Amino acid sequence: MIKQVLVAGAGQMGAGIAQVAALGGRQVVLTDLAAGALQRGRGQIDRSLERMVKKETISAADAAAALARLTFSAELEAGKQADLAIEAIVEDRLAKRQLLANLDAMLPQDSILASNTSTLPITDLAAATGRPDRVCGMHFMNPPPMMALIEVVAGLATSEQTVQAVWAECLAYGKTPVRVRDMAGFVSNRVLMPMLNEAMYCVLEGVSDPSGVDTVMKLGMNHPMGPLALADLIGLDTCLAIMEILHRELGDPKYRPCPLLRSYVQAGYLGKKSGRGFYTYAEASQSQTARS
Numbered sequence: 585m586i587k588q589v590l591v592a593g594a595g596q597m598g599a600g601i602a603q604v605a606a607l608g609g610r611q612v613v614l615t616d617l618a619a620g621a622l623q624r625g626r627g628q629i630d631r632s633l634e635r636m637v638k639k640e641t642i643s644a645a646d647a648a649a650a651l652a653r654l655t656f657s658a659e660l661e662a663g664k665q666a667d668l669a670i671e672a673i674v675e676d677r678l679a680k681r682q683l684l685a686n687l688d689a690m691l692p693q694d695s696i697l698a699s700n701t702s703t704l705p706i707t708d709l710a711a712a713t714g715r716p717d718r719v720c721g722m723h724f725m726n727p728p729p730m731m732a733l734i735e736v737v738a739g740l741a742t743s744e745q746t747v748q749a750v751w752a753e754c755l756a757y758g759k760t761p762v763r764v765r766d767m768a769g770f771v772s773n774r775v776l777m778p779m780l781n782e783a784m785y786c787v788l789e790g791v792s793d794p795s796g797v798d799t800v801m802k803l804g805m806n807h808p809m810g811p812l813a814l815a816d817l818i819g820l821d822t823c824l825a826i827m828e829i830l831h832r833e834l835g836d837p838k839y840r841p842c843p844l845l846r847s848y849v850q851a852g853y854l855g856k857k858s859g860r861g862f863y864t865y866a867e868a869s870q871s872q873t874a875r876s
Contacts, residue, residue, distance in 0.1 A: 586696075586753055587611060590663030591670050592683055594618075594625030594656075597700055598672035600728030603629045605670075606650040607642065607729075608757040613655045613663035622656050629654070632729050664690050668753065670722060672700040675825045680704065681712035688713035696746055698722040703769045703829040706739035716741035720750045723770060724759075726818065735770050736761045768833035769826070777826050777839075783811035784842035787862070794862040812862040816855035824849050 587610065591602040594616035602614040602625070616622045633647040642650075655662060663669065669687045673679055680699060687697055697719045699709050710719035721737025734754045738747050747763070754761035764770045769777065783797050792800070798810020815823050823845060830839040848854075848861060855861030 586667040586749065586756075588613070588663070588666045589668045589670065590615065590660075590666035590687075590691075591672060592616075592660065592663075592687070593672035593674075594621045595672065596628065597724060597726060597728065598670075599625035599628045600632070600726070601670055601672055601700065601724055602654060603632055603650065604724070604728050604757050604759070606653040607646065608753075609653075610756075611653050611655075613657060613666065615657050615660050615662060617658060619658055622658060626656055632727075636729070660686065661690060666691060666695060668696045668698060668750075670698045670700055675702060675704070675822060675829070677704055677708070680709055684709055684719070685712045688715060694718070696720065696749060698750060700724055702773050703826050703833075705768060705833070706737045706742065706766050710739045710741060717743040718746050720746050721766070721770075722750055722754070723772065725772065732758075732760045733772075734759045734761050735764050735772060737764055737766050737770060739766050769830050773826050774830065777823065777830060780811045780815045780823060781827055781839075781842050781845065784815070784844050784862075787812070788842060788844040816861035816863055816865075818855065819857055820845060820853065820855045820861050821849050 589605045589610045590613045591598050591605065592615050594614050598614065602612050606612045614625060616625065633650060636642045637644050637647050669691060671680060671683050673683060680701060684697055693715065697713060697715065699706060699721055700723060701709065701721060702723055706719060706721040710716035713719055716739060719739055720742050721735065723735035723737065725731035725733050736747065736750055736754065751761050786792055786797050787794055794812045798812050801807045801810050824841055827839055827841040831841065852858060853860045856865050859865050
């Protein structure tokens with residue numbers, strides 16, 4: 585049974601995952617090399633739990649108990665006894681492979697290594713470790729405390745025992761797991777990102793402005809949030825990275841990133857976290873390390 589969880593990366597996703605695991609009754613160690621990221625992650629968790637209490641989603645006692653289960657550390661080794669380690673760092677193949685290799689060397693042999701990657705094949709990431717049978721994808725949706733879905737991805741060597749343990753963990757968090765094939769983008773980003781990309785092309789080609797595109801999708805397609813506002817929330821740099829991975833891995837021109845997206849990222853217009861993307865924001869997001 586999984587009792588202790590290590591979450592590596594205290595950005596928007598990592599902090600949210602740590603909160604979910606703590607609310608699920610696990611002892612959680614949230615780590616990040618950057619002290620500022622840890623501080624922002626802790627603040628994000630505090631604010632999120634406070635909102636949940638106000639909305640009566642959880643009780644004040646539940647929130648206090650979850651915080652008591654959380655440990656924040658700049659040292660990866662603070663979680664060296666974890667039964668499950670979830671990496672939630674930048675969507676970069678080499679960085680993720682290096683982190684998983686470090687976790688593999690540090691953790692007990694029966695511990696499970698999971699990746700919150702939104703696009704990268706698990707088989708490739710698992711090959712950086714000496715336990716590919718114990719590596720699995722756990723792709724949480726953003727923001728993890730609010731979204732019910734977790735994509736569960738088995739690599740070529742992932743054992744069924746590992747998949748079942750991860751599946752049970754998702755259920756313990758109150759989430760709905762869906763098993764998906766180990767292909768770039770899985771289901772979520774393979775469907776979502778081309779839609780966001782096409783919305784950007786509509787702006788680039790003058791079909792409508794950002795507000796017009798988002799209004800059509802909200803009122804015409806009943807989407808709770810327009811695609812360009814969603815791209816700003818995810819982070820335009822993250823959207824670009826995902827599109828580039830899809831384009832490279834799948835080799836289909838339909839995944840070619842919109843030139844306007846590239847221009848915005850080059851200009852530093854990264855969305856809500858930088859204060860400007862397709863929309864402008866009064867102040868940048870508290871989490872400068874948000875990842876999809």
